[in-house]
Amino acid sequence: MIDRQLPQERLELIWALAYGAALLFLLRLVNLQVLNAGHYREIAEKNRTQVIAQAAPRGRIFSSDDVALATSKPSFSLIYFPGQAKTNAELDRMARALAKPLGADYDDLRKAVYRAAAREKPVRLAENLPPKIMLALSELKALYPGIDIIVEARRYYPFGAYLSHLMGYIGKMDARDWAALSKDKSYSMDSRLGKAGLEKTYERELKGKDGGIYLEVDSRGKLNRVLESRKWVPGADIFLTIDSKAQAAAEAGLKKSVSGKGAVVALDPRNGRVLAFASAPDYDPNMFVLSGSEREGLPAGKVLPEFNVALQGTYPPGSIFKIVTAAAILESGRVSPAERVVCPGYYDAGSRVFKCWDKKGHGSVDFIEGLAKSCDVYFYVEGQRAGPLNIEKYARAFRLGKTSGIALPDEKPGNVFGPTARAAKKSYWFIGDTLNLAIGQGETLMTPMQAAGEIAAVANGGTFYRPYYVDRIVKSDGQQVYKGGPEVMSRADLKPSTWQLIREGLRSVVEEGTGQAARIEGAEIYGKTGTAQNPHGKDHAWFVCYATVGGQPSRVAVAVLVEHGEHGASAAAPIAKAVIEAVLREDLKKPAAAPAPAQAAPQPAKEAM
DSSP states (O other): OOOOOOOHHHHHHHHHHHHHHHHHHHHHHHIIIIITHHHHHHHHHHHHEEEEEEOOOOOOEEOTTOOEEEEEEEEEEEEEOOOSOOOHHHHHHHHHHHHHHHTOOHHHHHHHHHHHHHHTOOEEEEEEEOHHHHHHHHHHHTTSTTEEEEEEEEEEOTTTTTTHHHHOOEEEOOHHHHHHHTTOTTOOTTOEEEOSHHHHHTHHHHOOBOEEEEEEEOTTSOEEEEEEEEOOBOOOEEEESOOHHHHHHHHHHHHHSSSSOEEEEEEOTTTOBEEEEEEESOOOGGGGGOOTGGGTTSOTTOOOOOOOHHHHOOBOOGGGGHHHHHHHHHHHSSOOTTOOEEEOSEEEOSSSEEEOSSTTOOEEEOHHHHHHTTOHHHHHHHHHHHOHHHHHHHHHHTTTTSOOOOSSTTOOOOBOOSHHHHHHTTOOOOHHHHHHHHTTOTTOBBOHHHHHHHHHHHHHTSEEEOOBOEEEEEOTTSOEEEEOOOOEEEEOOOOHHHHHHHHHHHHHHHHHSTTGGGOOTTSEEEEEEEEEOOTTSSOEEEEEEEEESTTOOOOEEEEEEETTOOOIIIIIHHHHHHHHHHHTHHHHHSOOSSOOOOOOOOOOOOOOO
16 A cells, blocks of 8 residues: 655645745735835826826026016917827818917828827827917817817016026926936926026926826726816025126126127125126027927027136136235235336346336336236236245135136136146246236136136135025925025135235226226225236226225125226226116215215226236
């Protein structure tokens, strides 16, 4: 007889495998029904529903005086919802009827409609429809069931190119954006997002919560019915530090300049607030949200001037660098400010003669007169005594070669010219290099933003604040989520007597020197003109200045660059004057405590190199 009973060990193994399988099944069940229930529920819901997103209004952007610089306005999109089966002839008639008001290609539109009908999935046929076209399409809705118009929010800049290089623009998501944001459920492939300027920097704050039309589909993805329409939530509003009138004055000045190219940056020396930020040529950010029909008549392939001169343009500073050289001269302890230098209109360096900008010469000048008249010979002589290493040291103290730290992309650091870099390259440093360094020529490069930081530091006694342009950010429910404020980046530590002498020299520049075009009745203006040699064309014009009223701390410092402007006195100083008058408009209206002495009308002066 055959024993058919299984051995006890084998039976126990079978039961162990059964218990193990049951345990695995139980664990899988717990994972599906408890631990990841929400995830799988979401997947199931997505399989059951489709969403046609409705873009939420981006947060508004306001100037410091509450002028709306960026808003949203209604935008209409045309959606086709396939319903009951239609014949090809009916679809053809619908596509032909829609093509004319849309200005779209009939064949392309017909293919889109056919595709939607075959898949029984809704399709967006057009977006950003102007009101005129939208009204024409509204009449077709009654004739062709399934056609619908939905309202979305579209970015709008009421003043066009105004403040464009700070504001930036928005655009459709591209492959690079999608790679970075694909895991963010608030974005889809057809989302629009910030591409430049503060629109890009503050994308998360400005973006609202999109709404949408939720559709029920069957297991094959075919449309059953519209479930609901969810309302959007607007993005947070941003309030800038920009003074709208000062900004307008800066932009108007650049547009009227000889070249129409350049930059203006105005800062509050007390804290680093950006009061004006202009770069020319500029562009209209509305161009990036135009629909196909709105682009008709525009030049094909037009390249918009996105280059930000204020942050990315690097130029020889010319005579505005003499502020740095002046600090090096006085701090060296080797030069007395009362010491006089005779300027015959040139300086003989032995192997080469270096000219002063005034060929007739300035005669005998001391420190104040040398700065006021921007005498190159004075700075040649005393710059050598201070030494190139000393000048380079104070160039770095004034943050040349470093970015300002403003929250905008692609800022350039400029370039510090001095013996240190030459030594690192095991190259020679010549006397001519020292002479060029002393007057801001050679390889020294500055951006208009750096120039604004330089003159603001003179105004406040050496503090470099991080420039900031956002005062506060407020959500749509009124909650303030951010408040801007001063942040010290570094300090240029000079003796009080040095600051005082530099200020006296800058005051003389405006009162009796090359900067008389910047004089303002009722205000004390401290400034420096400059002309930067340009091997590629006409010289560039600089002017930097700050202003005080009634002995109070300065509230505004301005740097102006006019490309190919030739003379800072005539090309750049009047723009700075207009910006200062705009910032101090209320202070200048107040009656003076005592009658001010009569001032002679400003006389045109020749310009220093």
